[in-house]
Amino acid sequence: MNVELQQFHTPRGWPNLSPFCMKVETWLRLAGVDYRVVTQPLPNGPMGKLPVAIIDGEKIADSHSIIARLSAVSGVDLDAGLDARQRAAARAFERLINEHLYWALVYFRWIDDAGWAQMQSVVLGRMPLPLRLVVAPVARRGVRAQLKGHGLGRHPPQEILRRAAQDLQALADWLGDQPYFMGDDATSLDASAYAFIANLYDAPVETPLKALVAAHPNLVAYCARLQQRCFGRDPRPPATSPT
Ligand SMILES: N[C@@H](CCC(=O)N[C@@H](CS)C(=O)NCC(=O)O)C(=O)O
Structure with a gap:
């Protein structure tokens, strides 16, 4: 599985000032899924906002959609134990x-x-x-x-x-x-x-x-x-x- 996370440039020592970008990166860390980060100076992508992820070549915008796709492709469902x-x-x-x-x-x-x-x-x-x-x-x-x-x-x-x-x-x-x-x-x-x-x-x-x-x-x-x-x-x- 190949994951590129596109997010805003952020000051050193802080994951990301964009909480939506940091949400996706936190999910990746909790799930133990490898990824690489590409920083963007301005919002872009299909919805004109960040984060955007490229997952096995597929470009996806919106943190919720990104996490749903990451979960489906990686097979990691952090919510599996919830009723x-x-x-x-x-x-x-x-x-x-x-x-x-x-x-x-x-x-x-x-x-x-x-x-x-x-x-x-x-x-x-x-x-x-x-x-x-x-x-x-x-x-x-x-x-x-x-x-x-x-x-x-x-x-x-x-x-x-x-x-x-x-x-x-x-x-x-x-x-x-x-x-x-x-x-x-x-x-x-x-x-x-x-x-x-x-x-x-x-x-x-x-x-x-x-x-x-x-x-x-x-x-x-x-x-x-x-x-x-x-x-x-x-x-x-x-x-x-x-x-
Ligand atoms: N619903 C989107 C919201 C993303 C969002 O609002 N990102 C902000 C940064 S925290 C952004 O790119 N804002 C730029 C703009 O609205 O022009 C998600 O869940 O990813």
């Missing part, structure tokens, strides 16, 4: 993380001025300054429109924080003292949960969301556990850039 109710809960939590909590992260990185200042140096900092001066405001305007379209971005920052805190409370209460979200074994929900919660808590762009995670010691310990298991010991394969 129907557990699958239902895992699905609901995954959607909460991917479709709601994610947008709070987007808001505090791209729209909040303190986050935006960091994003410009960390994410766009590799671009030559004249290009950055053109690209940065266009990208920010696009993200602002996406947040309005979603709806969360129409709220004031305090309300966005309050709703993110509710999501994190639900996640912390569900996790309790289990090692993984669905019990003793990692499932595909952990790929999402780790990638997104760690991006809130540990990533090299700090936002007020960090303190919301820090209020839950079990989520903090969870991030450390998954970090150690997935990215701690062996470094990721060296990434290449497209020629």
Whole structure:
């Protein structure tokens, strides 16, 4: 099986600032499937977003579709041990993380001025300054429109924080003292949960969301556990850039 994962360039020492890219890479690590990374400067691919994967020559966009295909081709089903109710809960939590909590992260990185200042140096900092001066405001305007379209971005920052805190409370209460979200074994929900919660808590762009995670010691310990298991010991394969 040949897997190429295309994801955004990311600062050294951090798997990926895009939680969707990091979700796929975390799944690959949990499943023990070999892959190589090709970094992309801008979103592209069939859906104009990243991640994209090329699996045995087939190009697939969208983290959910990528993981479904990876699972089918590799024969590794991290959710094989779940019954129907557990699958239902895992699905609901995954959607909460991917479709709601994610947008709070987007808001505090791209729209909040303190986050935006960091994003410009960390994410766009590799671009030559004249290009950055053109690209940065266009990208920010696009993200602002996406947040309005979603709806969360129409709220004031305090309300966005309050709703993110509710999501994190639900996640912390569900996790309790289990090692993984669905019990003793990692499932595909952990790929999402780790990638997104760690991006809130540990990533090299700090936002007020960090303190919301820090209020839950079990989520903090969870991030450390998954970090150690997935990215701690062996470094990721060296990434290449497209020629
Ligand atoms: N539903 C997609 C979402 C992917 C996504 O939103 N990726 C972001 C980065 S985290 C992106 O490429 N954004 C660029 C854009 O929207 O222009 C998935 O699950 O892969």
